[in-house]
Amino acid sequence: xxxxxxxxxxxxxxxxxxxxxxxxxxxxxxxxxxxxxxxxxxxxxxxxxxxxxxxxxxxxxxxxxxxxxxxxxxxxxxxxxxxxxxxxxxxxxxxxxxxxxxxxxxxxxxxxxxxxxxxxxxxxxxxxxxxxxxxxxxxxxxxxxxxxxxxxxxxxxxxxxxxxxxxxxxxxxxxxxxxxxxxxxxxxxxxxxxxxxxxxxxxxxxxxxxxxxxxxxxxxxxxxxxxxxxxxxxxxxxxxxxxxxxxxxxxxxxxxxxxxxxxxxxxxxxxxxxxxxxxxxxxxxxxxxxxxxxxxxxxxxxxxxxxxxxxxxxxxxxxxxxxxxxxxxxxxxxxxxxxxxxxxxxxxxxxxxxxxxxxxxxxxxxxxxxxxxxxxxxxxxxxxxxxxxxxxxxxxxxxxxxxxxxxxxxxxxxxxxxxxxxxxxxxxxxxxxxxxxxxxxxxxxxxxxxxxxxxxxxxxxxxxxxxxxxxxxxxxxxxxxxxxxxxxxxxxxxxxxxxxxxxxxxxxxxxxxxxxxxxxxxxxxx
Numbered sequence: 001x002x003x004x005x006x007x008x009x010x011x012x013x014x015x016x017x018x019x020x021x022x023x024x025x026x027x028x029x030x031x032x033x034x035x036x037x038x039x040x041x042x043x044x045x046x047x048x049x050x051x052x053x054x055x056x057x058x059x060x061x062x063x064x065x066x067x068x069x070x071x072x073x074x075x076x077x078x079x080x081x082x083x084x085x086x087x088x089x090x091x092x093x094x095x096x097x098x099x100x101x102x103x104x105x106x107x108x109x110x111x112x113x114x115x116x117x118x119x120x121x122x123x124x125x126x127x128x129x130x131x132x133x134x135x136x137x138x139x140x141x142x143x144x145x146x147x148x149x150x151x152x153x154x155x156x157x158x159x160x161x162x163x164x165x166x167x168x169x170x171x172x173x174x175x176x177x178x179x180x181x182x183x184x185x186x187x188x189x190x191x192x193x194x195x196x197x198x199x200x201x202x203x204x205x206x207x208x209x210x211x212x213x214x215x216x217x218x219x220x221x222x223x224x225x226x227x228x229x230x231x232x233x234x235x236x237x238x239x240x241x242x243x244x245x246x247x248x249x250x251x252x253x254x255x256x257x258x259x260x261x262x263x264x265x266x267x268x269x270x271x272x273x274x275x276x277x278x279x280x281x282x283x284x285x286x287x288x289x290x291x292x293x294x295x296x297x298x299x300x301x302x303x304x305x306x307x308x309x310x311x312x313x314x315x316x317x318x319x320x321x322x323x324x325x326x327x328x329x330x331x332x333x334x335x336x337x338x339x340x341x342x343x344x345x346x347x348x349x350x351x352x353x354x355x356x357x358x359x360x361x362x363x364x365x366x367x368x369x370x371x372x373x374x375x376x377x378x379x380x381x382x383x384x385x386x387x388x389x390x391x392x393x394x395x396x397x398x399x400x401x402x403x404x405x406x407x408x409x410x411x412x413x414x415x416x417x418x419x420x421x422x423x424x425x426x427x428x429x430x431x432x433x434x435x436x437x438x439x440x441x442x443x444x445x446x447x448x449x450x451x452x453x454x455x456x457x458x459x460x461x462x463x464x465x466x467x468x469x470x471x472x473x474x475x476x477x478x479x480x481x482x483x484x485x486x487x488x489x490x491x492x493x494x495x496x497x498x499x500x501x502x503x504x505x506x507x508x509x510x511x512x513x514x515x516x517x518x519x520x521x522x523x524x525x526x
Contacts (some may be wrong), residue, residue, distance in 0.1 A: 038150045040094040047096065047114020052466025054100075054118075055435070061101040061121070062436050063292060064395035065365055069285045070119055072358075072391065073134045073222075074099050077141055080219035086145040086212060091115075095144065099137070105293050107237075108247040109136050111143045113150070121293035123248070126233070130282045131217075131226020138213035138220070139252075146212065148205045203257075210258055214265050228266040235259055280316050280349065281358035287324035288362075291331065303328035307341040315352035319345050319359075326366055335373035342367045361392055365399055377406035381416070397427060398440060405444050417444060428460065435464035452478055452493040459500070468508050475501040 054060050078097055081087050095115030102108075108120040117140045127133040143149065217227055231254075237246045238254050291303055307325035309318040322345035329338035346363055353359050364387045371380035381403040389396040401420040408417045424441040428434055442457035459474035475497055482494045 040090050040147075040150075043147075043150050044094055044096065044114040047112050047116050050112055051100075051114075051116055055465045056467065059103045061103040061292065063101060063288070064398050064436070065362060065392060066121075066124070066285060066288055066292070067099070067101055068392045068395050069281070069358075070099050070101070070124070070133075070137075073130060074117075074137055074141075076220035076222075077134065077138050077216050080216050081141060081145055084215060084219060086142075086216070091145070091147070097144075103293055106245055106247050109140055111140045111149065115144050117141065117144065121289040122245070124289035125286050125293065127282075127286070128229065129223075129226055130279070131223045132230045132233075133226075133282075134220065134222045135213070135217055135227040135230045136248075138217040138222075139209050140213075141216060142209040142212040143205070146205070146208060148209070151205075206252060207258060207261065210262060214262075224266050227262060231259060231262045279359070280319060280353040280356045281362060283316060283320040284323050284359055284362045287320045288327060291324055291327040295331065297332070300328040300331050304332060304334070304337070307337065307344070315348055319349045319352055319363075322348070323363065323366065326370060330369060330373055333373070335370060335375075338370040339367075339374050342370050357388070358391055361387055361396075365392070365395060368399055368403060372403060372406055377403050377410060378412065381407060394427075394434075394437075397423060398437065401440050401444060405440075405447060408447055414448060417448060421445060421448060421450075428457075432460070433464045435461045438464060451481055452490050452497065455481060456493065456497055456500070459497075463504065468504055468511070472501060472504050472508065475504070 078087075082092065097115045099117050099119060102118050102120045104120045105122040105125075106120055107122045107126050109123055110118050112118065117137070119137070123136060124133060127136075214227060218224060234246070234249060234254055238249050287303075291300070294300075303324045305325070306321040307329075309321040311318075313321075322341050326338045326341045326345065329335070329341065342363065346367065349356075349359060349363055364383055368380040368383045371377070371383065381400070384396065384400045384403055387396055401424055404412075404416040404420045408414055421441065421444040424437055424444060428437050428441060431437065438457050438461035442454045442461060445451075445457055446454035455474050455478035459471040459478070462468075462474060463471035478497045479494075479501070482489060482497070
């Protein structure tokens, strides 16, 4: 599982305290800049290389709705960090500031080089409110804004970016295989032990992330109780000798000082010290994470069986149970049962949380998904047409495009599909790394007979996933299509394809040259 790797391997948990207890961890003073050899650009480059591999991993999850929810918490934290001056001018544009999801039950979150922050589904499923989840995101963002990862890699490291990324991913691969001996062999048999020590976060860095994360959390408008309740959960798990479900505890070990300082801040903060509250939208995302993190049939059957919640339970709890049942039924390809459950959930949600617009959008998107699975694309389109796209623009864009694509395939007129295709084209022009949108654009363009645009979109989808060779293959196929087409040639599209192929060819040559240079440095001279 990717969880084991992210908890134990170097890049996903760069602060992991796996070094020997007495090992010296040499770090610059907290006020110092990162080493000159590990600039902001170098950090981003390393992060991109690691992400290129992770995006192809089956545990990497692109669920538009759940990702939109995490982004709705991440965005105000990012705005608060900019307003507070925690993000410098060079890091603001050079780092990615991107969150992504990992399909795993373990409670964990982690920062990678380059400003990438991963969130396990297990963490979302465990948090009782958006304020708790935001507390973890604020802490991880603080590791990025303070460049703790860069400081942990000393300038004396002789690793090239290709070599360092390969080393980190090598540890990741052996960890995912569940072979502890193999992981140790990679560490002992290379420079990984040194890099592990360089990547560890010190206690001072953890305390700094706590302090700055607290300011970000409050500055973004989240309730202080979220930080307190999250610390209490982690403290209870630590006291009970975490059995492995909380790798976050191993990568961010709690200390008496950290717990005491967190309690002092919460007690000093204004506002009541009541329990953290979970609005309906957070409850729905909790359930969504629980369904998506475990694809086993037995688990899905259990969640599907919640389509008849006890009448005595609160209305919001019944809505959440029905939501989980719908999603589980869809995973099990039982569309009629999913449709029946979502139709039961809709009136309950309107009475339980009439003002919760995000929850209403989540249920509408799920209803449309159930209608599509039941072979009713036109009805799904009508449901989606009434949804406000303001809070979930990407999720709604993809859902609407999928609905009109299915309707067109079923014989509907092509005009709506052309509109949605142009909407997708505009989106990917601004979000070049959105592999899911590129793939859907390829399907829509193909359905409209735009073969060149379809092939180019397929290529861009593969490039976004880091598959440069696959992208080049699709572009070459597009060139052959352009030469053999009997229709009037699309000179603009053909020109874009030629230019993009040259770019990727140059990129691939640079990667191979750097890899050869790294091997040359590792091999002793004759």
